[in-house]
Amino acid sequence: MSHYPAEPYKIKAVEPIAMTTREQRQEYMKKAGYNTFLLNSAEVYIDLLTDSGTTAMSDKQWAGLMIGDEAYAGSRNFHHLQEVIREYYGFKHVVPTHQGRGAENLLSMIMIKDGDYVPGNMYFTTTRAHQERNGATFVDIIIDEAHDSQIEIPFKGNIDLNKLQKLIDEVGADKIPYICLAVTVNLAGGQPVSMQNMREVKALCSQHGIKVMFDATRCVENAYFIKEREAEYKDKTIAEILKEMMSYADGCTMSGKKDCLVNIGGFLCLNDDDLYQQACELVVLFEGMPSYGGLAGRDMEAMAIGIKESVDFHYIEHRIAQCRYLADKLTAAGVPIVKPVGGHAVFLDARAFLPHVSQEEFPAQALAAELYIESGVRSMERGIVSAGRDKITGENHKPKLELVRLTIPRRVYTYAHLDHVADGIIKLYQKRDQIKGLNMVYEPKLLRFFTSRFEPK
Structure with a gap:
């Protein structure tokens, strides 16, 4: 008989819901x-x-809203969020956005040229729309098993390295600005990617000078599956697994409305200084200052706290x-x-x-x-x-x-x-x-x- 753990929280406030005929x-x-x-x-x-954005926030997150620094530039809540992202994800730079698709927009604009190809492990609706809007063609390189609803394998979100190599051979690495690696893969049924696959994808892309960008929206869920299904990680903490996952990427887009446990917000992470500078210039045009990017200080504080809570x-x-x-x-x-x-x-x-x-x-x-x-x-x-x-x-x-x-x-x-x-x-x-x-x-x-x-x- 399966074991389903009880809720690791108690209910502090209630919201009545509709009872209809x-x-x-x-x-x-x-x-x-x-x-x-x-x-x-x-x-x-x-x-x-x-x-997305439907999370019940914790008492600590609600308390965090009360210490929002709503300064137009240089909010202390931004610095807290930046510090937490560097600690838990390991990326050098962070640009806040109003939600995940704001980060997708920035990434697509600064990296894609007309005629490029962006491979990924199955499309996601808004992600592909931004890629196509900026002139790219999305190419699905997920393993074949992901398209079969009844096949049961532990890491159904993995990238097929042969498909990736085939695309590189056909169009040339200079036509592939980055690979979009989703952890987990939403449209395949929330399927995870193994740490081994991330490592192999990073190695192959590095050989050809192609950057790896994660769609990290549900990265904590992916980390849990790695702990459960890859033997070498069974004794690792979720935080340790998450940090290693992110080490195989050059950046990520994040919808904070999922695994960051907040109702609004997102960010773009980058390690490349030049790309970060370009993102900072565009975020002013589309979102706001690089230190808030369309978010109130209180929202950035709640997100920083949520990131910490998510790895419990x-x-x-x-x-x-x-x-x-x-x-x-x-x-x-x-x-x-x-x-x-x-x-x-x-x-x-x-x-x-x-x-x-x-x-x-x-x-x-x-x-x-x-x-x-x-x-x-x-x-x-x-x-x-x-x-x-x-x-x-x-x-x-x-x-x-x-x-x-x-x-x-x-x-x-x-x-x-x-x-x-x-x-x-x-x-x-x-x-x-x-x-x-x-x-x-x-x-x-x-x-x-x-x-x-x-x-x-």
């Missing part, structure tokens, strides 16, 4: 165009849309256990999910859940909508809608994985909440033949999954 939810979903992003939070019972073993053990608890309940009922379960979410395999709905009928989008109507649980699509269109042909990208993401916020819900989630999904699975596909009736040009609207077929 099925009839109300049907109307809310219709009004939202069958897009869960367009629901109002007041209409949602359990919100698993994202773990009991915290991250419980976080991973919540994902496994939900996954185990679904698996026991025969519900198809991505295996092995990752660190921040459980992903329903919409192709296997709804085999009668073609990919062009948006099965994951339809499943997410029906889950809300059934249970009041908000999830999100990660399939053909999120993948968007080819920038040259205009055709839909058709990813092999057609998923619904059930993203568990940090320190927010209990196991009892997850019981309700599982019950709703299992009920839906038992009547899955009744679920129909959708037509898209409105599509924006960029990042369409946020605001597209649909109607039932």
Whole structure:
């Protein structure tokens, strides 16, 4: 029998949540165009849309808000954040941003030239959008197993070194400004990357003068999996593993709204002095001064404290256990999910859940909508809608994985909440033949999954 550790915290404040009827939810979903992003939070019972910015902050973080230094330049909270990042991540320079995509924007602008190629271990929506906007072509070099939801291997987020070498041989190293290495890989199901793979990627890139940039958004979750699955790290602390991970990168983008345990904020880290200077010049244009970058001093203080709290073993053990608890309940009922379960979410395999709905009928989008109507649980699509269109042909990208993401916020819900989630999904699975596909009736040009609207077929 699996062991699920109890919450390593106690509840100090509560927020009432919506209790709605099925009839109300049907109307809310219709009004939202069958897009869960367009629901109002007041209409949602359990919100698993994202773990981005939905963290419950600690008492120490709330106390930190009260010592915010809101100076326009040189805030003491920036210096504290810089000190903590250097201690735990080891990078030389840090540029705060309002959130992770602000860091992605800066990195893409200072490093990419028109006609470049940026390889990575599976695309992420905003990351690829910034890369393409600046003239690059994204190339997926993740191992093949990552595109199969049922293969169970310990490090499904690893980069295929042969694919990377093949790209270098085909386009030349001078056309590859950096490799984008995500730890963990969101769209593969929150899958981790091994320390050995990071080490090998860094060595290969160094031979060709290519920089390695981490998408470090969920790096603490990745560190936990390394401790659990790579024998040589079982006696290392999360902080020690995290520091070594970062030593194999030349910089990183970070959405602090995930593993830094805050509701807003991010940063770009760099070791290269010239790149740092360029980033400082651009951050003034797009975000703010290099010492605040779109954040209040109080937010930087909360992030510094959150980084320290994030490496506590009991915290991250419980976080991973919540994902496994939900996954185990679904698996026991025969519900198809991505295996092995990752660190921040459980992903329903919409192709296997709804085999009668073609990919062009948006099965994951339809499943997410029906889950809300059934249970009041908000999830999100990660399939053909999120993948968007080819920038040259205009055709839909058709990813092999057609998923619904059930993203568990940090320190927010209990196991009892997850019981309700599982019950709703299992009920839906038992009547899955009744679920129909959708037509898209409105599509924006960029990042369409946020605001597209649909109607039932």
